[in-house]
Amino acid sequence: MLTQTAFARPGAGSVYTDMPTDFHEINSTFDYVRRDVMIPMRDGVRLHTIILVPKDAKNAGMLMTRTPYNAAHMASLGSSSHMASILPGYDNMPDVIVDGGYIRVLQDIRGKYGSEGEFVMNRPMRGPLNSTAVDESTDTWDTIEWLVHNVPQSNGKVGILGVSYDGYTAITALFHPHPALKVSVPMNPMVDGWMGDDWFHNGAFREEMLPYIYDQGATRKNTAEWWSSTFDAYAFFLNGVSAGAVGKSRGMDQIGFFRQLLTHPAYDTWWQLQALDRLLSREGLKVPTMLVHSLWDQEDNYGAIAVYDALRKHPKARPNLWLAMGPWNHGGEIHAASMLGSIDLHSDTGLYFRRHVLMPFLAHYLKDEAIALPARVTAYRSGEDEWETMDSLPAPECDDQCSFLYFQQNHGLAFKKASGSSGHFTYVSDPDHPVPYVTLPVVPKDNVNSGWRWWLTADQRNAAARPDVLSLTSEVLTAPFTITGEPLMHLTAATTGTDGDFVVKLIDVYPDEVASQPTMGGYQLMVSGNILRGRYRKSFERPEPIPANKKQIYPVRLPMVNHTFLPGHRIMIQVQSSWFPLYDRNPQTYVDNIMVAPKEAYKPATISVDVSESWLELHGSAKSAL
Template identity: 70%
Template sequence: MKKILLLSACLSIIPGTTLAQNTTAGTIELDMPGHFQRQSVSFDYVRRDVMIPMRDGVKLHTVILVPKDARNAPILMTRTPYNADHMTSFASSGDMSSVLEGYDNMTDVIADGGYIRVVQDVRGKYRSEGRYVMNRPFRGPLNGTQVDHATDTWDTIEWLVHNTPESNGKVGIIGISYDGFTALTALFHPHPALKVSVPMNPMVDGWIGDDWFHNGAFREENLPYIYDQDATPKNDEKWWSNHYDAYDLYLNAVSAGALGKSRGMEQIGFFRQITAHLAYDSWWQNQAMDKLLVKEGLTVPTLLVHSLWDQEDSYGAVATWYALENVPTSARNLSIVIGPWNHGGERVEASKLGDIKFRADTGYYFRKKILEPFLAHYLKDSTISLPARVSEFRTGENIWETASKLPAPDCASECKALHLEPGHGLGFTIPGVDAGAAQYTSDPDHPVPYVPRPVLTKGVTGSPWKYWLVTDQRDVASRPDVLTFTSEILTKPLTIEGEPLVHLTASTTGTDGDFVVKLIDVFPDQVSAQPEMGGYQLMVSADILRGRYRKSFEHPEAIPANTPQLYKIALPFTNHTFLPGHKIMVQIQSSWFPLYDRNPQSYVDNIFFAPKAAYKPATISVDIRNSWIDLHTK
C-alpha cells in the first residue's frame, strides 16, 4: 500500500499529468462530442447535405457531392428509397470514387467523368419528409394529390440548377430497379434541364412481368422486401423467419396472404392493395410505365438497360422499348443495351455469372464503351459519338453486336417453330396426328423448388438469389412432376433472338393451375475448358402463367376440367446461340416454389387467402402435336 501511495504522489508533481485539468475533481470527461465535425479539407470532393423543398412544402433529403475545383460540370442524379446517406458513404476515404461504391454508383463513369453526384431519398424514406407509397402512382385516378415522382424530380432539378454554381445546368438521371423506375418517372413533363435518362433494370409493370407478379402468379419471395421497405421509413422493422429453409416457411404458411397476415402485413397499404388486385385491372394498368410513356411521349434521350438473367425485373426495359419504338417522335430518343447480367450486374465486374463465363468483363465494356459516351454526348460539351441505338451481347458465342432495332415481339415469317415430340423429343418438324400426350401429376403439397433445397431466401448469407436463373436444372429434370423434352445433338449453331412465344395445349383434372415453361441449353457431356460444365442445363429463358388468365389478364375464369386449353406465354427476351454439340431442352411444370405462391389447382376467388382444403393434386396432360415454341432465329 505504501508503494502505491508513493507512486501517486510522484505522478501528481510531474508537469502536465494533473488529472481532469478542465473538470471538477471526481468527474469523467466525455469522449464523444455532441456533434463531431468531419475535417474534409483533404477530400477530393465537397459534400453538401440539403433539404430541398417540394411544391407542397415537403422537404426531401439530398446528398450533393461536388468534385473539388469543379467548374461547368454536369449533374448526375439518382432518386432512391434505399438510403441516400448509405449510397454516398461507403468508405472512410476522402476519394470520391471510394465513397460512391455501391448500388447505382458506377464509379469508373461517375467519379472519373467529373460529374456532380446527387442522390436523394424519395419522400417518406430515410431522412426525407412526407409519406412513402410503393411505386407512387402519378397524379390522377390513383393519386388525388398534387405531387408524384415526376413533380418531385422537376422541383429537385429546379433547385439544383439554381443552387449548384459549379454545374453547367445540364442534368441526367440514372438508377437501377426502383431507382430505374424513378428515372422513368422523370420523363413525364420533364424539366428543361433534364438532358438524359438511364433507367437500368427498371420496374415498369409489376403485374405482367416485373417484381410483384408474372402473368398473374404472385412472387411470394418478395414478401420480405415489402415488409422491410413499407413497414417503416428507415427499414427499422426486419422480416423474420423461424425456418432455415424458406421452402418450409412458405409451405407451412399455406398461402402468401396468410403468411403476410402472420407478420402483421395487413397494416401495410401496399400489401392490402396487391391482395385486393389479383387481376390486371385498372389499378395495375394505370401504373404500367410502358403504357403511360406511349401517352406521354418521349422527349428526353433515354438509354434503357436490360439484363438477360434479371431475377427481379426481367420485363420492364424491353417492354418499354417495344412500346415506344413504333412512335416515331419517341423512338428517335430511345436506345437500349442488353447484356448477360443479373439484376444490376452491369455496374460491377461481369466476366461471369454463377458458373457461366463470358471471356471478358462485360460490365466494364458497357460502362466505358456505351454508358460513358452516351452520358458525355448529352451532358458535356463533347463531340463524342453516340453508341449504337441497340447494343446486345449474344450468349453462347459471347460476343457484342449492334443493330438499329430489336426483332418484333410477335413472330413473323423469320420464326421457326420448335415442336414437342413423342418420346420426350424436341425438333423443328410437326409431329404426326398420333403424337399423343405427355402427363404429370402436380401436387401442391410437394411443389417444385426453384433452386435446390434448402432454399435460402434473398438477403440470407449463401443465398443463390442473385444467380438462380443460371443454376443447373438437372436437379429439376429428375422429378416426375416435370416434363422434359430434349432435341438431338446439334450439328450446327442455332441463334435465337427476342421473346420466345410458347403455345402450350394442355388439360388438367383441376379447375386452375400454373404452367412454367423453360427453354434450356444442354451442354455436352464433356467440356474440356471447364469440366464442371459437362452436361450443364442452362436456362436461356423461362416464365410462368397462372391458368385462370389464359384468355384474359383482366378477367380470370376457372379452367374446365379435363378439357384441352391453349396457354400462350411470352418468355423473357434472349439473345443466345446454341452451339454445335449442345442440345435444346424444354421443361414444363406447374409450380416454381417459393419464388411463386402455390396454385391450389381448384378455383378460388382469391388465391392469397386460399384455405388448406383448396390445395389439391391435379394430373396435367400436354397435347404434344399442338404444343410448340416460336423462336426468332438468325
C-alpha cells in the first residue's frame, strides 16, 4: 500500500514536476532493439534513420527502405514490444522481414521529415540536371557505408526494397552501387514521370496527382494539406478549368516541382535526362535486381516493365535481372491479395509472391546459406488464375505469334479484316462534359470511399452507355485466347478540332450470368488501357497541331497484359477522348501549353474513327477462338 511518504512533497506554493529530466524506457522484454540515428552524408547533411535489430540477431542481413513518407510512422514508435507488430503498413512486410530474421533499416530521404537538407521530387541523378555532389545514389552509398561499420549484428550484406517512390530509390541505389549492396527489389517504381508513371501518360497530365504534389512538395513534414470545398473531384477540376489554374489557386506556384511541370509539358531533354530506364540501360546492372510489376497498378504501371525492357538485352545486365508480375493494384503485392477489386482470384496472390518468389530471392543474396533462386520471370495469368514461370517475357516487337483485332462495321471485332469494311464511327467529344474515369461522383483519391485504388478494375458498362464512347465487341469466344505483352492500337481517326486525346481500353466482357459470382454477370473488366495526347502522335518531344478533318494515325501503346479471355467471354475495345479528372481535359483547340489553357479554348469536336484502318495488335494466338 502506498503511503503519503512514498512521494516527495513540494514546497509551499509549488507544483509537481510532470516530466523527468531524462526518462528511461522499460523495454527489456522487447524482441528488438530500436536505434534512431542521424547518418552523415558526404556533404555534411544528416539523414534520419531508424534501425530495428532483432534481439538475438547475429550475422543478419539488413533490409533497407529509403522513403519520403515518414520513417518513424513506418515503424510505429512504442506501439508494441514485438517487431512484427510495429511493422505492418506501408512498405513493411512482417512475414518477409521478421520471419527472415533481417535487420530493418528505414530512412527519411533528404529534406523530408527527420532528415536534413532540401527535398527535390525525384531528385535527378548527378549530371546535366544536377551539378551537385549528391543524389539518391550517393545518399544510399553513404548510408550503407555507415551501416556496415556501425551495426555489429549484421553480416555486412544489405538489400534495398520499396514500393512507388521507395521503388524509385531502390533503383537509384543501382547507380555506382556500394559493394555491400547485394540485392535490390524495386516494386511498382516511379521511373519516367512523363511517359507513363505518376505525372503524365503520353503527354496527358494526371490531374488527380495535384494533391500529392501539394502534400509532398509544400512542407518537410506534409503539414500543409490539400483542401477542397467540393466533394466531387469531377466538379472541382471541371470548375478549375486547367491543371495549372487549379494548382495556382492552391498556391502551388511556390512549389518548385509544380513550376517544372508547367515549364515542361512535352517530353523534352528535362524529362529524358532523368528517365531511369534510359539511364540504367547505359549504367548496366551490377546488383541482382527483381523488378515487381502490378498488372492493375493505378499509379505506376509503366516503370518496372520499362526498366525490364531496357535491360533485358544488355549483356552486362541480363545475369542480374529478374521480374515478377501479379494481379495487384499499386503495392498490392505486400498485402493480402485474394481479391482484385470485385474480381475473386481464389487465392492470396500476395502471400504466394512473398513466400515463393521474394523471400527465397532475398535469402539467396542476404543470408549465408544456399537457397535456390526463383525463375527469371514469375508471372500471374489472369483469367485462368494461374502462376507461370519463363526465362523472359516475349519481345516487345511483334512476331509470328501476334494477332490483330480489326474493327468491324457493326461495332464488332474480329481476327480477320472484313471485306467491304470501309466506313467510320463518329462521336462528339465535349470538354464541358468529359467522360469520368469512375462512376460519379468522383471521390478524391485520399478520401474514405474513394474508388482510386481500384479504378482500373471498375466495371466499364457506365462508359459503354455514353454516346461519346465508341464500343466494339467480338462474338462470344469458343476457345481460350491468351495474350502476353503490351498491345498496340493502330487508330486511324479525324477530328474537327486541332488537338485531341485518344483513350483506348481493352476489356474482358464476362458472360451474362456467372453462377459462381452472380454480381459479375456481364461485367466489363478493363484488362489494359491508356491515353495518347494527339499533339504527340508523331513525336513526344515536338508537339504539332492536328490538321482538322484529316485522317491521322494515333499509335496508342497499352500497358502490360498477361491474360486469358475464357470461352463464353467476349473481347471489347472502347475508344473515347477524355478520362476525367484522372487526366486533364484537352481543349481540342491547339494551344502552346494545355497546362495553362484558357477557358475559351475548350470546344467540342466531332471524332471520326476509320473502320478499315483501325486495329489492335496483340501478342497472342488462338485465332480459332472466334
